[in-house]
Amino acid sequence: MRVQVVDHPLVAHKVTVLRDKNTSSPVFRQLTDELVTLLAYEATREVRTVPIQVETPVAITTGTAFAKPTPLVVPILRAGLGMLEGMTRLVPTAEVGFLGMARNEETLDIITYAERLPDDLTGRQVFVIDPMLATGGTLVESIKYILDRGADSVTCICLIAAPEGVARLQEFHGDDDRVHLVVAALDEGLNELSYIVPGLGDAGDRLYGLAE
Numbered sequence: 001m002r003v004q005v006v007d008h009p010l011v012a013h014k015v016t017v018l019r020d021k022n023t024s025s026p027v028f029r030q031l032t033d034e035l036v037t038l039l040a041y042e043a044t045r046e047v048r049t050v051p052i053q054v055e056t057p058v059a060i061t062t063g064t065a066f067a068k069p070t071p072l073v074v075p076i077l078r079a080g081l082g083m084l085e086g087m088t089r090l091v092p093t094a095e096v097g098f099l100g101m102a103r104n105e106e107t108l109d110i111i112t113y114a115e116r117l118p119d120d121l122t123g124r125q126v127f128v129i130d131p132m133l134a135t136g137g138t139l140v141e142s143i144k145y146i147l148d149r150g151a152d153s154v155t156c157i158c159l160i161a162a163p164e165g166v167a168r169l170q171e172f173h174g175d176d177d178r179v180h181l182v183v184a185a186l187d188e189g190l191n192e193l194s195y196i197v198p199g200l201g202d203a204g205d206r207l208y209g210l211a212e
């Protein structure tokens with residue numbers, strides 16, 4: 001598994017505003033959208049391409065197109081939805097599958113309440129988007145799900161990760177070079193409620209309001 005923390009002043013600045021508890025939902029959504037495009041730039045470096053011919057007003061030249069099968073983007077509902085538009089804007093030919101997962105805030109067990117993915121992911125490059133990697137329970141489960149269906153690779157794009165979550169991914173997928181993780185910030189750790197510290201609070205709530 002390869003882990004990349006994107007070290008860039010634009011990313012650091014946007015994450016700082018995102019963390020601010022006084023940042024409103026509309027601004028939070030806008031920054032999430034902007035951040036995913038910056039992270040996706042790194043995360044899609046190994047997306048498969050094929051050469052194509054293109055005719056400019058001046059000459060015919062060789063360009064680049066995404067290879068088939070096209071990349072599959074999988075937002076983890078709810079909070080991952082906030083990253084979807086930024087991702088599909090960059091990779092417009094991508095297909096989109098959905099995983100609805102929520103962690104029980106007391107037991108931290110993961111409940112999968114929705115799943116809409118192709119049964120066969122053979123040969124697919126999959127991009128999982130979810131802003132928060134806390135204990136890692138959600139991502140470990142998602143990655144397992146996707147690899148079990150035959151995907152070639154799973155690249156997870158997260159805004160904020162806790163070292164505990166990264167360690168959990170290492171434990172389950174550390175030796176697997178099909179798995180990549182790209183994050184904007186690696187934080188200090190988890191608090192007693194398994195929230196990321198300093199983090200930004202509950203990403204789903206800040207994007208979409210209270211879950212109750």
Ligand SMILES: O=P(O)(O)OC[C@H]1O[C@H](OP(=O)(O)OP(=O)(O)O)[C@H](O)[C@@H]1O
Pocket residue numbers: 076077078079080101102103104108130131132133134135136137138139165194202203204205211
């Ligand atoms: O690493 P973990 O400990 O599993 O926690 C991370 C998960 O928690 C958040 O989702 P949440 O369960 O709050 O659902 P929501 O997006 O509907 O708010 C977040 O978006 C991740 O999916």
Ligand SMILES: O=c1cc[nH]c(=O)[nH]1
Pocket residue numbers: 079132134194195196197199200201202203204
């Ligand atoms: O800090 C955290 C941990 C899990 N999920 C969130 O949205 N925030």
Ligand SMILES: [Mg+2]
Pocket residue numbers: 079202203204205211
């Ligand atoms: Mg939540």
